[in-house]
Amino acid sequence: MSLEKILSISGKPGLYQLKTQTRNGFVAESLIDGKKISVGARDNVSLLSEIAIYTLTEELPLREVFKKISEKENGGPTINHKVPKVELEEFFFEVLPDYDEDRVYPSDIKKVVQWYNLLQKNGVTDFSEKAEEETDATSEEE
Structure with a gap:
């Protein structure tokens, strides 16, 4: 599973x-509880x-940020997203010393940490980009 298929x-x-994919959108499965939902074309995805x-x-791709977190945590989970903002x-x-503190809000950081742990x-x-490309090549062959 690559980030290309994660929403x-x-x-x-x-x-x-x-x-x-469906006629009016697509079907997605929650990574939290495994429940499938129908997502319409009007939903913000x-x-x-x-x-x-x-x-x-x-602008650094999220994949690169996840890679940096993974390196810092030796491939394991990281801090809980519910810790204080500070x-x-x-x-x-x-993890990312040059992130733009004016445009990256604490709520964004919270999401990145939560998403990383969920993944x-x-x-x-x-x-890695190689994982993304391999998934693309596999799906093209099918």
Whole structure:
């Protein structure tokens, strides 16, 4: 499973895995409880592979941020997303010292940490571009 198939749906907690397309949208499965939901074309949906974090010099793909967190935590889970705001900001500064503090809000950091831990729990631990490309090549062959 790569970030290409992982979705964030506005107004719904957690992350979802894209399962299949339908006439009016698609079906997604929650990574939290495994329940499948129907997502319409009007829902605000973001692919994790398309999300980036602002730094002082560029926008860094979320995949790269997850990779940095994974390196810091030796591939394991990280801090809880419910820790105080100050702890989240300190942690994120350790991981990404040049993140843009004016445009990356504590709520964004909280989401990144929560998403990382959710992906870890579900066995998504390879955040390299190679993993993304292999998934693309596999889906093209099918």
